[in-house]
Amino acid sequence: MLYREAGQFKTTYGADQAIFPIPQDRWVVYAVIALAFVAVPSVANEYWLQAILIPALVFTLAAIGLNLLTGYCGQLSLGTGGFMACGAYATYKLSTAFPEMNILIVFLLSGIPAAAVGCLFGIPSLRIKGFYLAVATLAAQFFLVWLFNRVEWFYNYNPSGTITAPPRTMGGFMVTGPEATAEARYLVALGFVALFALLAKNLMRGRVGRAWMAIRDMDIAAEIIGIRPLTTKLAAFAVSSYVCGVAGALYFAIYLGSVETAAFDISVSFLVLFMVIIGGLGSILGSILGAFFITVVPILLTNVPEALGLPIGVALAKQLENIVFGAMIVFFLIVEPHGLARLWQIAKEKLRRWPFPY
Amino acid sequence: MDALYHVLISPFVDMATQPVFFAEVVIGGLMAGVMYALVALGFAVIFKASGVVNFAQGAMVLFAALTLVGFMEHGLPSWAAIPMTIVVMIALAYAIERVILRHLVNQPHIVLFMTTIGLAFVFEGLGELIWGSNVKALDIGIPDQPFFVGGMLLNQFEIFAAVTAAILVTLLVIFLQKTAIGRALRAVADDHQAAQSVGIPLQTIWVVVWSVAGFIALVAGVMWGAQSGVQFSLSLIAFKALPVLILGGFNSIPGAIVGGLIIGVGEKVAEIYWGPIIGGAIENWFAYVLAMVFLMFRPQGLFGEKIIERV
Numbered sequence: 086m087l088y089r090e091a092g093q094f095k096t097t098y099g100a101d102q103a104i105f106p107i108p109q110d111r112w113v114v115y116a117v118i119a120l121a122f123v124a125v126p127s128v129a130n131e132y133w134l135q136a137i138l139i140p141a142l143v144f145t146l147a148a149i150g151l152n153l154l155t156g157y158c159g160q161l162s163l164g165t166g167g168f169m170a171c172g173a174y175a176t177y178k179l180s181t182a183f184p185e186m187n188i189l190i191v192f193l194l195s196g197i198p199a200a201a202v203g204c205l206f207g208i209p210s211l212r213i214k215g216f217y218l219a220v221a222t223l224a225a226q227f228f229l230v231w232l233f234n235r236v237e238w239f240y241n242y243n244p245s246g247t248i249t250a251p252p253r254t255m256g257g258f259m260v261t262g263p264e265a266t267a268e269a270r271y272l273v274a275l276g277f278v279a280l281f282a283l284l285a286k287n288l289m290r291g292r293v294g295r296a297w298m299a300i301r302d303m304d305i306a307a308e309i310i311g312i313r314p315l316t317t318k319l320a321a322f323a324v325s326s327y328v329c330g331v332a333g334a335l336y337f338a339i340y341l342g343s344v345e346t347a348a349f350d351i352s353v354s355f356l357v358l359f360m361v362i363i364g365g366l367g368s369i370l371g372s373i374l375g376a377f378f379i380t381v382v383p384i385l386l387t388n389v390p391e392a393l394g395l396p397i398g399v400a401l402a403k404q405l406e407n408i409v410f411g412a413m414i415v416f417f418l419i420v421e422p423h424g425l426a427r428l429w430q431i432a433k434e435k436l437r438r439w440p441f442p443y
Numbered sequence: 444m445d446a447l448y449h450v451l452i453s454p455f456v457d458m459a460t461q462p463v464f465f466a467e468v469v470i471g472g473l474m475a476g477v478m479y480a481l482v483a484l485g486f487a488v489i490f491k492a493s494g495v496v497n498f499a500q501g502a503m504v505l506f507a508a509l510t511l512v513g514f515m516e517h518g519l520p521s522w523a524a525i526p527m528t529i530v531v532m533i534a535l536a537y538a539i540e541r542v543i544l545r546h547l548v549n550q551p552h553i554v555l556f557m558t559t560i561g562l563a564f565v566f567e568g569l570g571e572l573i574w575g576s577n578v579k580a581l582d583i584g585i586p587d588q589p590f591f592v593g594g595m596l597l598n599q600f601e602i603f604a605a606v607t608a609a610i611l612v613t614l615l616v617i618f619l620q621k622t623a624i625g626r627a628l629r630a631v632a633d634d635h636q637a638a639q640s641v642g643i644p645l646q647t648i649w650v651v652v653w654s655v656a657g658f659i660a661l662v663a664g665v666m667w668g669a670q671s672g673v674q675f676s677l678s679l680i681a682f683k684a685l686p687v688l689i690l691g692g693f694n695s696i697p698g699a700i701v702g703g704l705i706i707g708v709g710e711k712v713a714e715i716y717w718g719p720i721i722g723g724a725i726e727n728w729f730a731y732v733l734a735m736v737f738l739m740f741r742p743q744g745l746f747g748e749k750i751i752e753r754v
Contacts, residue, residue, distance in 0.1 A: 161556075209735055213742045216496045216556050217693075220685045221738060224731030231727050351682070355560070362557055400576055407568030414561025418554055419546045 088436035104286055121275055126268040134267035141380040142274040143335045148360040148372035149278075149285050150328030155358070156367035157289055158321035159301030160210050164203075164222035165357045167229035168326040169333025170349035171199035174239045176334040177248040180261075181241060188253040188261055192277070192338070196330035202229065203326020210318045214304070226354055234346040249343035261338045270339045277335060278373075281328055286369050288324070297321050298367070329357075359410065363417050365424030374425040382409065454716035468715050469708055474601035476707020477608045478670070481663040482684040483691070483699040484611065485656045491619075491694045492628045492652040493544075494552055498559040501681020502566035503657060507532055508664030508673045512581050513574040525661070532657030533650075540649045548635075548645075567678055576675060581668035604666050608700070611662055615655075615696055624651055632694070686734035692747025701745060706730045 088109055095101045105111040129138065147169060154160050175195035180188065206225035210218050233239050240248050252262025259265040260273050288294055296317050299307035308314055337344050356379065364375020386409060387402045421427055458465045482504060489497040497503075510531050514524035543562070547555055588599045619625040630638040631648045639645055667677055683706070691702025710729050718725050737744075 209738055213738050215552060217689060217738060217742065219556075220689050220731065221735040223682065223685065224728060224735045227728035227731055231724065235721075235724070358557075358560075401572070404568040404572040404576070407564045408572065409568075411561040411564030411566075411568065414564070415543055415558050418550075418558045418561070419543065422550070422554060 087439065088433055090437075102290075104290070118279065122272070126271055129271075131267050134271045137380060137384065139267070139271055139274055139340050141377045142271070142278050143332055143340050144357065144360060144380060145278050145373050145376040146274075146281055146335060147329050147332035147357045148364065148376045149281055149369060150325045150332055151357050152361045152364075152366065152369070152372045153285060153289075153297075153328065154321050154325035155361055156365075156371075157294060157301060158297040158318065158325075159214075159304075160207070160318065160321060161215060161219045162222040162325070163219050163351070163354045163358065164206060164225035164229075165329055166349040166351060166353035167206075167226040168199045168203055168329040169336055169353065170229055170233055170346065171202050171326070172196055172330030172333030173337035173344060173349070174233050174248065175199065175330065176338055177241075177250075178239065180251050180253060180338075184251070188255055188338070189273070191253075192331055192334045195334045196327040199330025199333065200323040200327040203322045203329075204319050207319050207322025207326075210322065211315060223351075226351055230346045230349055233349075247343050247345045248337065250338040261342075263342065274335055274339050277331065281331070282369055282373070285328070289369070293320065301367075359414060362414060363424055365426030366422075368424070368426035370429065371424050371426030374429070378425060379410075382406075382413075449720050450717070457716060468711050470597065470601075472708035472711030473704055474598075474604060474707070475711060476704035477601075477605050477700075478663075478666060478703075479680070479683050479687045479707055480700045480703025481604075481608055481611070481659070481666060482680050483687040483703055484615065484696065485659040485663065486684055486688050487691075487694065487696050487699040488615065488659065489652055489656045490688075491696070492632050493649060494632065495555045495559065496552070496693070497656065498556060498681065499563040499566055500656065500660060500684065501678040502563040502570075503532075503535075503660035504664045504667065504680065505673075505675065505677040506535075506566045506570040506664075507657065507661040508581065508668040508677060509570040509574040509579075511661065511665065512579045512668065512673050515581075516579075528661055529658060532661060533654045536650050536653030536657050539653055540646060544649055545646065563678065563681070567675070571675070578672045578674040579668075581665065581673050600670065604670075607662065607666065611659065612696060612700060615659075618655075619696070624648075628652060683730060686730040689734040689744055690737055692744030695744070695746035698744055698746035706733065709733055 090107050090109070093108065095106065100106065103111075105114055125138070126134075147165060150168075151162060151165050154162050172195045175198045176191055179186065179191045179195055183191075202225070206222060209221040213221060234246070237243075240246055250261040252259060252264055254260065255273075258269045260269050289297075296307070296312045299310070299312055300314065300317050300321075304314055307317075333349070336348075341348060360375035360379045361372060362375070363378055364373070365371025383406050386406050390402075417424060482500060485500040485503070486497055489495055489500070507528060511524055511528045514527050515521060519527065539562070543558060547558060590597055590599065617625075619629060627638070627643045628648055628651065630641070630643055631645060635645065638648075664673070664677065667680065687702040687706050688699060689702070690705055691698025691700070710726050713729050714724075714726050
């Protein structure tokens with residue numbers, strides 16, 4: 086009833102191939118975007134923006150990056166943290182070396198070194214796959230973090246070994262550094278997420294995305310129908326690492342402000358992987374849902390018992406978080422291997438005929 | 444030129460001029476390798492029997508060690524605590540089969556792999572929730588005295604670890620090759636359907652396999668716990684076991700041992716002779732890069748079966 090598309094006739098191929106062919110979908114998306122850009126920054130307070138929305142948006146971007154590689158191209162990667170670190174350190178080096186460069190351009194440029202490194206560590210994917218590849222990408226994770234920790238050039242010979250986002254303005258507003266307001270940083274993060282979500286969605290609807298999905302579904306068969314595994318897989322690694330690199334740049338400059346290499350350790354890689362799994366492999370919407378879900382759950386786990394009058398310690402909350410996280414992963418893989426995105430699809434199917442029986 | 448000399452020549456000069464020190468480094472590496480191999484064995488057993496890469500093996504090591512220490516802290520002597528822990532691990536194997544594996548028959552391997560990552564989190568949280576997250580000492584009377592052989596400093600503990608590993612491997616090989624359950628297990632690994640059609644109960648086999656892996660986890664947990672205390676970082680040794688497995692071949696028990704030794708020695712030698720040149724602490728990533736380079740040339744590992752793909 087609410088979601089019925091009966092009577093909506095499409096008269097052009099363009100209308101048929103739109104990202105959201107159904108007007109209800111389209112209006113909901115427009116509304117969400119408008120809400121996110123206009124209503125949220127004027128309503129939400131500092132805590133909401135800094136503790137929930139900004140990290141969720143940054144991780145959404147990272148999850149989109151990983152989803153391109155793991156969800157669409159089928160190459161399991163545990164090196165996300167390393168690729169994000171590439172982006173973060175590239176941002177730091179670029180913004181300190183060229184102080185007058187627009188910070189948004191710095192963010193976009195800093196994905197390029199990450200893409201190059203991703204290509205390099207993607208080379209083993211030509212010979213190995215599945216969990217063998219996962220181990221090979223662990224090499225990227227551990228090597229890159231070690232590299233940024235050891236080579237002092239990356240943090241400008243700073244004795245503390247931390248990198249701090251330099252204050253930069255954009256159109257008169259501070260967007261990085263300690264002076265920047267949470268609203269400004271939120272809007273930058275949101276802008277990047279919206280841009281990359283749109284780009285990723287379109288990339289996956291075209292020739293490139295189809296080639297990646299063919300490789301995912303069966304690489305030998307894909308090769309036989311004329312898809313080159315070399316260029317396809319390396320392109321997937323490059324694009325995915327690029328997006329992850331930009332996410333790392335935002336993670337450093339927009340969310341945390343100052344980081345050490347420890348901020349990019351293996352747990353970040355797992356966190357992003359979980360977002361992709363819980364959200365839904367091979368779905369952009371899933372990346373967004375998964376990132377928000379995984380960012381919000383720990384906050385709920387620490388706050389809900391308190392609100393119910395059952396104060397629990399920090400250690401206990403951490404352990405419960407581990408158990409609930411793990412159990413959720415297992416539960417999702419058993420019950421709904423396609424994640425939250427699939428649940429949303431099922432809900433839409435139900436809404437089509439609700440409240441009538443058929 | 445100078446840099447090349449330091450990378451290519453001077454480490455070997457050091458090795459040649461101080462052979463005793465070099466031998467000590469190699470032996471230290473072999474011992475570390477035995478410890479890696481103990482963890483890797485658990486992975487190899489489960490992979491051999493069900494094709495699942497059990498990422499939770501490291502967490503199982505932590506859980507087994509925590510359980511053992513927990514029982515001993517409640518006043519149980521070690522001869523009673525160890526069987527109790529084994530019972531707990533078997534119960535856990537049963538629960539895993541019942542709650543998880545049964546529902547994931549015929550799923551792609553990668554789904555099972557990711558399930559075990561989730562399982563690892565549950566184990567870590569559960570172990571710490573029940574037994575607390577402090578670092579605990581584990582002392583079940585393993586001798587730990589240094590002694591000299593031909594000018595080299597050795598440690599009784601390391602000898603003990605090596606002997607334990609040897610016994611464990613012998614037992615495993617006998618179990619897999621000579622007993623009826625072992626044969627059934629290999630049949631399941633070969634072909635689920637064919638094994639079922641000749642009357643092998645798939646579910647029992649899985650419980651057995653996970654119990655065996657739990658037992659290996661306990662042994663590894665005892666050795667690691669006695670060496671460096673029972674603490675959260677035990678679960679991280681799973682990361683070190685992965686390159687070991689890749690090097691040795693995922694479905695090979697001798698491979699796990701040989702891979703462990705290679706990684707152990709390679710890591711120690713690289714750290715001591717090449718580490719200072721490029722900034723130290725290369726132990727963190729050396730094993731992975733070694734495994735990655737190795738995979739480019741031999742994707743199935745040293746002892747693994749050749750990977751055959753069909754459309």
